[in-house]
Amino acid sequence: MKILGFTGSMRKDGNTNRLVRAVLDAAKEAGDGVEAEMVYLSDLEIGPCHACYEQCAKEPYKCVVEDDLQTVLEKMKQSDAVVLSSALYFVVPSRLLAFMERLSCLAHLGQIRGFEEHPLEDKPCGLVGVSFSTPPTPVLIRLQQFALELRMRPITLKSHPFLGIAGSDKMEKDDFLKPLENATVLGKLLVEAVT
Secondary structure, eight states: OEEEEEEOSSOTTSHHHHHHHHHHHHHHHHSTTOEEEEEEGGGSOOOOOOOOTTTTTSSTTOOSSOSTHHHHHHHHHHOSEEEEEEEOBSBSOHHHHHHHHHHHHHHHHHHHTTOOOOTTTTOEEEEEEEOSSSOOHHHHHHHHHHHHHTTOEEOOOSSTTSSSEEEOSOTTTOTTTOHHHHHHHHHHHHHHHHO
16 A cells, blocks of 8 residues: 655645654554555645646646656555645745646646546545644645545544644644644545545
């Protein structure tokens, strides 16, 4: 089993990365032979959508813009589950927004063109949102919308904020959001969703 964790934050040493790593570590502990890989969108060259609708998605999920998107999409296809994360910037960081915009366009045009192939359909997906001081609910809502646009299956929790896990700047002391505790729960739920 392979789980792919996307860090949408531009800060590799921040709380977003830390929470995704905690989810992946929990998944490795919960299942035998679970492989986990981190993908740092800050390391990738993924530009915005060019709105070239006549050329776009002539084949299922094939973008004509040549950058790192196709490589990342192949990794997503080959994974059994995905973790999507972001810190709260002006909703989400621009690199993550470009990634979401491009994949959403491919999914939308694929549906318009009548393609039956949806390579991420029903793939379990965990969501992670982080904010310094305000609730990261807008991030989780946007990530959930993105996952649903790709026909993935977001995994929900039975505690606040329900859509995924959320963290703030003081993760060890956060008795309300319980980010580290919920990261463990989410990791286990992802493994259960695959097996």
